[in-house]
Amino acid sequence: MSSMPANEGVILLDPHPRRIDRIFDEPTKRRLERLGRVLWHDGSLASAEHIDRHLPQAIALIGQSPLDKARLDRAPHLRAVFNVESNFLPNLDYAECHRRGIPVLSTAPVYARPVAEMVLGMAISLARRMHEADAALRAGREFKGDNHDSFLLSGKPLALIGFGNLGRALLPLLRPFSREILVHDPWVHPSVLREMDVIPASLDGCFTRARVVFLLAANTSENTGQIGRRQFESMRQGSVVVLASRAALVNFPELLAVAASGHIRAGIDVWPEEPIPKDEPGRATPNTLLQAHRAGSVPEIQPLIGQLVVDDLENILAGLPPQRCQRAVLETVTKLRSIPVGAWSLSDTRRP
Template sequence: MTKPVVLLDPHPRQRERIFNAAQWERLTAMAEVVQSEHAPMDDGLIEAMLPEAVAIIGQTPLPAARVERAAKLRAVLNVEGNFYQNIDYHACLTRGIAVLSIAPAFAVPVAEMVLALALDLARGITAADGAVRAGTERYGLAGNQDAVLLSEARVGLIGYGNIGRALRRMLAGFAADIQVYDPWLPGGALRAEQVRPADLDTVLSTSRFIFILAGVTSDNQGFLGRAALERIAPGSIVVLGSRAGVVDFDAFTDLANAGHFRAATDVFPDEPIAAGDPVRQSRLLLSPHRAGGTPAAMEAIGEMVLDDLDLILRGLPPQRLQPARWETVLKMRSPPAQGGKLP
């Protein structure tokens, strides 16, 4: 029996990063893999293979015309992490072709990172390490005037997707009181997760810790402007973990520099950060877009892709990757990765 054809077109990711040796063996055992290494797949090859392909692993452009020719296609497994705007989602979804994203593989690493950044700010870890090196440290209570505990604190989440869910599980160990603002989720869905739905102003003005985890969409770009950020309670701890585009980044930096709140960010309006960008010397705790892209996430991507591919080839629904929802996929505004900045 011939194996089903799968196109592997992972650029800008590298095949070796996504699949370790064992995973590669698992993939080639279940499918005939047609691949493009180190570059986007050649149009000619795509056109030639499309009628036979049962699945595509990668970000191959799929306008309606191609979707129509892909008679056997069942799924597109995006391995970059953002839903590209190079696919005709309507064409796919009305043919029962799932478009899937590896975003869930980043949930745990990002949740750990934003939690770590928050704890750093709450206890002044980076600052104190620098102080000891400079000989200006203060011991015990004298050095702890601003120290804040996460345990039993009121925590606000802005955006409650994969990362928010992963973070909630971690916060359970701290008996935190969690309130969530997410306009895409009804209150009952949040209450079922044991978090309290709240409006944006309540989250901003009454949380001791704030995690900004919302993706950028056509509806919410810059929705956390200066006025909103000024509503944050003085002394709060704010971590920007999703996309710079959801905040007025200048205001965010200004307010942190002015001591209105303590803040950390893993994302920046332009990456790499320009050499002389003053954000480099700001009071923000700075993380160069490293929250998601860990070796563990890469390992998880391979496993998730193969698990779902296996289900799809057996005629079952995928379970691990995140399906594009036609209602929202066209609103997504996170840019696909550029050189060097893959999460």
Template sequence: MSRTVVIVDPLPRTLDLIMEPDVRARLERLGEVVVSEEQQMSGELVDTLLPDTVLIFGQTDMPKERLDRATKLKAIINVESNFLPNIDYKTCVERGIWVITPAAAFASPVAEAALAMGLDLARGITQADRDFRAGVEQYGLAGNATTFRFAGAPVGIIGFGDLGRQFRDLIRPFKNTVRVFDPWLPGEIVTNADCIASSLDEVLTQSRLVFVFASVTSENQSFLGRREFAMMKKGAAFLLMSRAAVVDFPAMLDAAQSGHIRVATDVFPEEPVHANDPVRSLPGMLLSAHRTGGTRDAFYALGSMAVADAELIMKGLPPQLCRRADLATVNRLRSKPVTVS
């Protein structure tokens, strides 16, 4: 008897984390759902199921030899949110197998947190709290000697994908001049968003706040280093909201410790950060434990977006909500797999 199997291999996510009961019920209607959540699905079980599998939710390794056996497969839906190098994307494209991820679910909460952290660095909110608790607070103008208004301050955005565009929309009421550096986009997209398409050097030298939303690629690892931090305005704010690997992390910490710039980061080279890591005590730093995107509603959006697009795919229609793997870019991505939900 013919089977219609849906492999669910979502670690480090779990179905309870990413799907509300009604979405889980819709998933169950897509086929015979086989779930592995305690550990990654064994290779033996995957290989047994592949001939009858129509959908894969998760980060299962799918090289060509497995795709050759998955003759019914319609889509691989990565619910971790990165396109990983464990799939033969070329073969998927040739066979019309969609490879998608609902990563945009995190864009709005990350943008919201980036705004909050930018306001914090500009106005010295966390530092003022620390000073008050230590009994060294200053009042009125004296307490604002090193602060500046976010409203009207020149803003730079590095990386203008889902995150960058959500952030740009969020700050419109503040009437900032916004410069954008993104070598993967034509200038028309940037200017249509009421921004100025700029070189990296222009963004760094002309902005009072620089927000980094760039993905890690084979071409931009550690591309923000000592030279780039040195050219920023003294007292400017640098906010790392995407992936740690796009910066020379020690150089960024040195720039913060020296007092040349103030820094906020939500990401780190190794996570969880070691208890004795010196970053925890550096001055000039606003720290966040890779939490800006991980809101309850964002995780549920991962599941609902994934299931909604799977329903379309099962009807022979293209996905509409998730990001699609593009051969021109997917093999350049270098993001580390997520290990903490």
């Protein structure tokens, strides 16, 4: 990778489905423009012609444009790639970027705190049946203080399946409730978990021991559909499961079936198919609290996406490592299966 003075290089914007004005406030735009010649493309996917024309002068790509080896060969000055959709998608050659020393970065950390707050609220509502009591009251059949199957989170074993950005944001919110916090994450060494004062546990152990299980892991080639009826039925009657990361973690029909049986209560924010079909069975499943993938959708966090990008690009152009975004780790990124609706693959270099 040859060098180019930063202020002479091109910063390519291809942020769709994000909108520039939502993720870059005016001060952050001005900071970005001091780092290079910014091409502010917005509102749609950038065309292959547009990307290919400017790659030879690009020092940074902010967006999800496909980047195979052939395209990387045409980008000798590229210093960083920022995914502002906030997932690591199969749209680029991670091994080749790693070989060339080009960090691939995601702005996923900005969503951890809002999702953590939401899933805690869902767990409390499910434990106390707050959402059901509200619906009953509006229908004129209020619970009248009937809390026979409600329970407190306080003093109960709680479990996190997955300990990435979201799990680590949720942990301090759970500390006031319990000292028995179990964590299962095969990508995190048990010694790291113990140093963080949580209890390393097997997947099955989390379900048999915990009163509330938060499903927070990324979907990978190793865990798709790994959690199903056996784990859910091993929980204590009336326990809570909150699914907040990727629906593919679970056998979704089995999750709904065990909830419908009354054995567990399920909070669901992510679905096998999104937008959610009108005839999705989960819409009518009892003992559930449903959301439409909105746990992270808080307007006030959107400008943080641009701020993280510019913070890290400033560092990279100064010869320092990125510190704000999440960096793709070659050993694990190719196992991820985070492909949102309408996403493209590495081969999709011909775009509208």
